[in-house]
Amino acid sequence: MLSPLAQARTAPVQAGAAATPKLLVDGLTKRYGAITALEPTRLEVPAGEFLTLLGPSGSGKTTLLQMICGLVEPSGGRILIDGQDETRTPVHKRDIGLVFQHYALFPHLTVAENIGFPLRMRGVAPADLARRVKEALEMVHLGHLAGRFPKELSGGQQQRVALARCFVYQPSVILMDEPLGALDKKLREHMQYEIKRLHRETGATIIYVTHDQEEALAMSDRICLMNHARIEQLGTPHDIYARPKTAFAADFIGVSNIFRGQVRRDGSGTPMLVTGNGSFRLSADTPDRPDGTLVVRPEQLDIDGDGDNEVRGEVVDTVYAGSETRVLVSLGGEETITVRLRRGTAPPRLGEVVAVRWRADAGVLVS
Amino acid sequence: MSAAALNHDGAFAAARRRLRFGPLWLAAPGLAFLAIFFLFPVLRLLGLSVQDLETSAWTGDHYARIVATDVYFRVLMSTFRIAGLTALLSLLFGYPLAYWLAQLPERQRGLAILAVMVPFWTSYLVKTFAWMVILGRTGVINQILSGTGMSPLPLLHNEFGVMAGMVHAMLPLAVLTMLPVMTTLDRRLVQAAETLGAPPANAFWLVYFQLSLPGVAAAGLLTFISSLGFFIVPALLGGPQQTMLAQLIISQIQEMLNWAFAGALATFMLVAALVTCWVYDRLFGLSSLSGETSGRAGGGQGHLRSAGMTILSALAKASTALGGPVGRLLGPKVMDRLLPVYSAAVIVFLVAPALVVVPIAFTTSPFLDFPPPGYGLEWFRVYFNSDLWVSATIRSFAVAFATAILATLVAGLAALALARSSSRWRGAIFAFFLAPMIVPRIVIAVGLFYLFAQIGLVATDLGLIIGHTVLALPFAFVAISAVVKGHDWRLDQAAATLGANRVKTLMLVTVPLIRGGLVAAFLFAFITSFDELTVAIFVSGGVKTTLPKQMWDDMILQLNPTLAAVSVVVFAIVMALLLMAEWLRRPAR
Numbered sequence A: 001m002l003s004p005l006a007q008a009r010t011a012p013v014q015a016g017a018a019a020t021p022k023l024l025v026d027g028l029t030k031r032y033g034a035i036t037a038l039e040p041t042r043l044e045v046p047a048g049e050f051l052t053l054l055g056p057s058g059s060g061k062t063t064l065l066q067m068i069c070g071l072v073e074p075s076g077g078r079i080l081i082d083g084q085d086e087t088r089t090p091v092h093k094r095d096i097g098l099v100f101q102h103y104a105l106f107p108h109l110t111v112a113e114n115i116g117f118p119l120r121m122r123g124v125a126p127a128d129l130a131r132r133v134k135e136a137l138e139m140v141h142l143g144h145l146a147g148r149f150p151k152e153l154s155g156g157q158q159q160r161v162a163l164a165r166c167f168v169y170q171p172s173v174i175l176m177d178e179p180l181g182a183l184d185k186k187l188r189e190h191m192q193y194e195i196k197r198l199h200r201e202t203g204a205t206i207i208y209v210t211h212d213q214e215e216a217l218a219m220s221d222r223i224c225l226m227n228h229a230r231i232e233q234l235g236t237p238h239d240i241y242a243r244p245k246t247a248f249a250a251d252f253i254g255v256s257n258i259f260r261g262q263v264r265r266d267g268s269g270t271p272m273l274v275t276g277n278g279s280f281r282l283s284a285d286t287p288d289r290p291d292g293t294l295v296v297r298p299e300q301l302d303i304d305g306d307g308d309n310e311v312r313g314e315v316v317d318t319v320y321a322g323s324e325t326r327v328l329v330s331l332g333g334e335e336t337i338t339v340r341l342r343r344g345t346a347p348p349r350l351g352e353v354v355a356v357r358w359r360a361d362a363g364v365l366v367s
Numbered sequence B: 001m002s003a004a005a006l007n008h009d010g011a012f013a014a015a016r017r018r019l020r021f022g023p024l025w026l027a028a029p030g031l032a033f034l035a036i037f038f039l040f041p042v043l044r045l046l047g048l049s050v051q052d053l054e055t056s057a058w059t060g061d062h063y064a065r066i067v068a069t070d071v072y073f074r075v076l077m078s079t080f081r082i083a084g085l086t087a088l089l090s091l092l093f094g095y096p097l098a099y100w101l102a103q104l105p106e107r108q109r110g111l112a113i114l115a116v117m118v119p120f121w122t123s124y125l126v127k128t129f130a131w132m133v134i135l136g137r138t139g140v141i142n143q144i145l146s147g148t149g150m151s152p153l154p155l156l157h158n159e160f161g162v163m164a165g166m167v168h169a170m171l172p173l174a175v176l177t178m179l180p181v182m183t184t185l186d187r188r189l190v191q192a193a194e195t196l197g198a199p200p201a202n203a204f205w206l207v208y209f210q211l212s213l214p215g216v217a218a219a220g221l222l223t224f225i226s227s228l229g230f231f232i233v234p235a236l237l238g239g240p241q242q243t244m245l246a247q248l249i250i251s252q253i254q255e256m257l258n259w260a261f262a263g264a265l266a267t268f269m270l271v272a273a274l275v276t277c278w279v280y281d282r283l284f285g286l287s288s289l290s291g292e293t294s295g296r297a298g299g300g301q302g303h304l305r306s307a308g309m310t311i312l313s314a315l316a317k318a319s320t321a322l323g324g325p326v327g328r329l330l331g332p333k334v335m336d337r338l339l340p341v342y343s344a345a346v347i348v349f350l351v352a353p354a355l356v357v358v359p360i361a362f363t364t365s366p367f368l369d370f371p372p373p374g375y376g377l378e379w380f381r382v383y384f385n386s387d388l389w390v391s392a393t394i395r396s397f398a399v400a401f402a403t404a405i406l407a408t409l410v411a412g413l414a415a416l417a418l419a420r421s422s423s424r425w426r427g428a429i430f431a432f433f434l435a436p437m438i439v440p441r442i443v444i445a446v447g448l449f450y451l452f453a454q455i456g457l458v459a460t461d462l463g464l465i466i467g468h469t470v471l472a473l474p475f476a477f478v479a480i481s482a483v484v485k486g487h488d489w490r491l492d493q494a495a496a497t498l499g500a501n502r503v504k505t506l507m508l509v510t511v512p513l514i515r516g517g518l519v520a521a522f523l524f525a526f527i528t529s530f531d532e533l534t535v536a537i538f539v540s541g542g543v544k545t546t547l548p549k550q551m552w553d554d555m556i557l558q559l560n561p562t563l564a565a566v567s568v569v570v571f572a573i574v575m576a577l578l579l580m581a582e583w584l585r586r587p588a589r
């Protein structure tokens, strides 16, 4: 059953439809003097999508988010919500909710008063207000804490109050800036689940900022990978993992083994990458380019197995991580590669020299 | 002018941005207020000092007359002497007390600081009255002396009387200014120095003392500047030899209406204050006055610095040489108690005088005998039945209330504006709001008197309120700024994203959260006005007198036990307000 909050809204994810996107950011840019915090950026978010902004510190995630909600004035570009230009609309008149990293709960108001705040600002009648606050509290399982002050709550509880305060007035776009950044790992995983549930139940459009690639992979419909004040790659989690467009994307998401080199064609026209560790066959559909970086994921490598390409090296470490075991193989010098051990295989001994192989179509050549 | 024109484009763009996002213009009411009622009158007064009375032509006559006339020149010199000595003694006596306070555990320190706060906020008139009672020919000390068969000592109307009163008045300010620097000073540094092989005396002088110097300098600056403009203490406790500049200015205005000459005298005082500030700024940076840390802590560069280090090393050597034998002589037990005992003695010196007034207020005698021959409520009855006293009390209350509201409002807006601004003007505006604290009160008061005389505000309550607000603004501003500095602006952003407009955000989020600072500002402003005499001496005339003015008039004319009763009432009111402030401030979060 859908929560009452969701009934006001139907939220089909429109795949590739020509319908107006919920949010359209067009040529949006921000400069602070000589520093460019965000290069001109275009971003379309369909209604009901869970989009994650992922990227290293300083890549412009917060800047983008704060321009969308109006806390930072853009140096250029437009922001459209439901096709309406909202670039000049003051913060408090935008139909947007923002969840802060440190929650920003009002310390002088109780939990219920905090959640009721946005309703009060919208002139909701007292009886209606009380009912909606109660519903929102139940939605985040905090009905029993309505009368407490924020400082009397644990971090996780505060986070839920912040979520309830945002969802209670049903903004059409919800922005979250590292909302789980201050929580420990276990609580974070639980709250990821809670946020996904709220997303499902309410059908809200959510733009979510995180540093944490696992969080991004687990939660998002699409990931917007940012670096150096621009969008590096935009796509579904699988897309970005399996087909990174740049070495940065490959490196930032998941563990990658990387070989740099020159592209050659052998006699039969098969593309080859000539690297310091030998020549490797590339997949036949590799686009033409003079050089590039070959990305191979640990699970695509096989110790003493089959494959078109091979490197040899000495086992320097094995790392047991519960669900899988990783083997570090030194290729001589500083270079090591990471191999995920197949299930049911015994780990090689340290110091053993092994052959690591992979199939030509397993690797991806990026710029 | 040219600099402003050069930066015109940048300033214009910034101003446009500000209109939307950085509401620096919230400081505008305060800036306008200070420009009209502070900057303009003071500049006008300076202008008068170089004008001929009849022809309005430029002239340096008034200055020439001051320097050439022996009497005036002597007053000038004694002003600097007394102010300098006061500052020096306040630092000397205050430093060990502040040191002791700083190392107390948090809880006890709060209590002990109260013992410095109470005299700090006690009315100057009450304090001075107390000293008259204590030091007079038939005062407390001399009665004790004659009781033991000794001949009375001349304690009043001489240098000793003035210095006792001045140091007593300035010591709390010195201690309260030094204390914050010392409490934030990391005592582990001293321990580190000792583990590195420095003997205790070296560790103190070369590490602790040197790091506390910015606080000492700030205290020296504030006590010196405040002392420059004093007239209550020298007029009531001193003799002709101790006449100070402010007294001269008052008599020039009240008796001769000689504005130009008074202006010239005021200029001397102002220049002295500004030069002191300038020297301080060169050495420590003015911003460290308001508690903002500057990179220059620990004193200037080059020669000055190495000279300072030499002096400190010498001091360290001297105290090691002295401390050794004295320590052996007295034993470690006594040495350990030295500082607490000394501190207790200073606190008694600070608190006791006001307490002496209490029994006298309840005397049955028409004289200020001590101890009183009997106890009754006679003098409170006189006070409450006197229309003059009662109406003065009511007026003081009303004026103080209006001043407190106005000052809190104006300073609050300015503090909010400055806290969020990153404008180039921020530092200058900050300094401007603190300026009335640095320009001697008498200079402001005379300037205002001249202005008020022209626009018909003399002897009006509005004139008093305006004058008192000028004086109270810096205190209110500092009190609010201190709290606003720690305010989490993300909460305001959160309120905006939740749909609150500017005004609602201010009323529902910002104001409740900075309430502590607002309460403090309100009370500081209230007490400043309630105890204010300098402006009142000129601006409250005739029947429209305030409580301090009425006390002053009585104290000049004839000491009487009614004054003691009034002092007790004033003391009680101020204490009640302070306690209320403490109580209101606590549950801020």
Ligand SMILES: Nc1ncnc2c1ncn2[C@@H]1O[C@H](COP(=O)(O)OP(=O)(O)OP(=O)(O)O)[C@@H](O)[C@H]1O
Binding pocket: A032, A035, A036, A037, A038, A055, A056, A057, A058, A059, A060, A061, A062, A063, A064, A211
């Ligand atoms: N008010 C400001 N003034 C000047 N530069 C700023 C300002 N705000 C942000 N920047 C700069 O803009 C760039 C992007 O900052 P932003 O806060 O958007 O990064 P972020 O991706 O959110 O980083 P993080 O993951 O650390 O939160 C940074 O280089 C930052 O230094």
Ligand SMILES: [Mg+2]
Binding pocket: A061, A062, A063, A177
């Ligand atoms: Mg950020």
